[in-house]
Amino acid sequence: MKTELRVCFSALLVIFVAATPAVFAQTPELARTPPMGWNSWNCFRLNISDAIIRAEAEAMATNGMKAAGYEFVVIDGGWEGFHDTNGIFHSDPNRFPDMKALCDYIHGLGLKVGIHTSPGPKTCAGHEASYGHEKQDAETFARWGIDFVKYDWCSGDEVYKPDEMQTAYKKMSDDLKATGRPIFFSLCQYGMQNVWQWGALVGGQMWRTTGDISDNYNSVILHGLEQNGLEKYAGPGHWNDPDMLEIGNGKMNDEEYHSQMTLWCLLAAPLFAGNDLTKMSPATLKILTNPEVIAIDQDAAGVQGHCAWPEGPTEIWTKPLADGSTALGLFNLDAHAMTIIVNFKSLGLPETVQARDLWLRKDLGTFQHRLTVSVPRHGSVLLKVKK
Numbered sequence: 331m332k333t334e335l336r337v338c339f340s341a342l343l344v345i346f347v348a349a350t351p352a353v354f355a356q357t358p359e360l361a362r363t364p365p366m367g368w369n370s371w372n373c374f375r376l377n378i379s380d381a382i383i384r385a386e387a388e389a390m391a392t393n394g395m396k397a398a399g400y401e402f403v404v405i406d407g408g409w410e411g412f413h414d415t416n417g418i419f420h421s422d423p424n425r426f427p428d429m430k431a432l433c434d435y436i437h438g439l440g441l442k443v444g445i446h447t448s449p450g451p452k453t454c455a456g457h458e459a460s461y462g463h464e465k466q467d468a469e470t471f472a473r474w475g476i477d478f479v480k481y482d483w484c485s486g487d488e489v490y491k492p493d494e495m496q497t498a499y500k501k502m503s504d505d506l507k508a509t510g511r512p513i514f515f516s517l518c519q520y521g522m523q524n525v526w527q528w529g530a531l532v533g534g535q536m537w538r539t540t541g542d543i544s545d546n547y548n549s550v551i552l553h554g555l556e557q558n559g560l561e562k563y564a565g566p567g568h569w570n571d572p573d574m575l576e577i578g579n580g581k582m583n584d585e586e587y588h589s590q591m592t593l594w595c596l597l598a599a600p601l602f603a604g605n606d607l608t609k610m611s612p613a614t615l616k617i618l619t620n621p622e623v624i625a626i627d628q629d630a631a632g633v634q635g636h637c638a639w640p641e642g643p644t645e646i647w648t649k650p651l652a653d654g655s656t657a658l659g660l661f662n663l664d665a666h667a668m669t670i671i672v673n674f675k676s677l678g679l680p681e682t683v684q685a686r687d688l689w690l691r692k693d694l695g696t697f698q699h700r701l702t703v704s705v706p707r708h709g710s711v712l713l714k715v716k717k
């Protein structure tokens with residue numbers, strides 16, 4: 331009996347030790363809730379400069395976004411220059427003459443700075459990247475004052491075998507940690523090799539689960555809905571990343587942009603605006619900054635929502651919240667308005683609930699057994715319901 335107990339205890343210990351790295355590999359103070367910020371890629375592509383990044387950072391600091399929780403200004407591909415004979419990474423001297431001064435400026439606005447590079451020799455655009463220079467690049471980034479690194483696979487296949495991918499990510503993560511500066515590590519390899527199963531183990535606070543998003547409804551809604559089933563891999567310190575926001579980039583209507591925000595918040599996804607913040611409409615700013623909607627994304631319980639009721643072209647998503655209430659997202663993927671019936675019992679909700687519409691910021695009253703909502707074409711409704 332005693333031996334059996336000991337065997338049993340040893341087995342438990344093995345399971346515990348095997349299961350814990352995902353939790354303890356994290357620097358717990360980083361990314362307790364999904365990171366928020368802005369990234370240059372979706373609207374500027376490679377056409378970025380010091381002046382553009384400063385203008386976007388100033389806009390974010392003053393237009394209500396910083397107050398709403400947006401924090402990182404991420405300089406995506408297009409900043410790179412060359413490694414000199416001592417192996418030191420330099421930014422493109424014409425576009426980014428002084429990276430440290432730029433980081434100081436952004437920090438002075440009360441914001442943080444992110445940067446993009448690749449484990450391969452070149453970025454996806456064929457610019458200089460970090461292969462063979464990881465440690466020095468991590469030190470250079472820390473010296474500049476970088477707070478976030480997006481590590482994009484790009485040309486990684488040219489130098490690594492598929493089974494070396496995790497080691498390549500862990501190397502940069504370890505080198506960043508060794509600088510002593512807390513630096514977020516964002517994996518970008520488009521979801522290959524089920525990255526959600528190992529992204530946290532190699533030190534990632536977030537990992538892209540998909541290919542690149544684009545500014546059209548099909549791309550956006552599929553990127554979001556595809557996250558269903560991955561909820562068990564997300565939580566405080568480590569998040570699934572279905573790619574950045576397209577809100578305000580001009581090719582969708584505001585209903586469709588609302589749907590991206592609704593879905594990303596239910597997913598507890600990182601929220602990186604991808605539009606030109608210096609030129610956005612009041613409607614775009616409202617979609618990006620509604621505090622009650624953002625509170626769903628940033629909820630302390632850190633649970634990624636899931637699809638609880640798929641029915642033809644409509645879906646009901648649920649996300650349990652720290653205060654015991656539930657966020658409900660009602661999505662209409664169809665090309666015309668649809669009525670969605672929320673049946674409390676089938677969603678495991680109490681018989682009687684109070685509902686609040688978070689986009690309208692309005693209490694809707696008390697409902698018994700069900701509530702019925704009309705949702706516009708490609709639109710969404712976000713409710714918070716409680717007993």
Ligand code: GAL
Pocket residue numbers: 371406407446453454455482484518541542
């Ligand atoms: C892609 C990445 C994009 C952007 C781009 C820059 O691989 O998914 O988000 O970073 O590279 O070249």
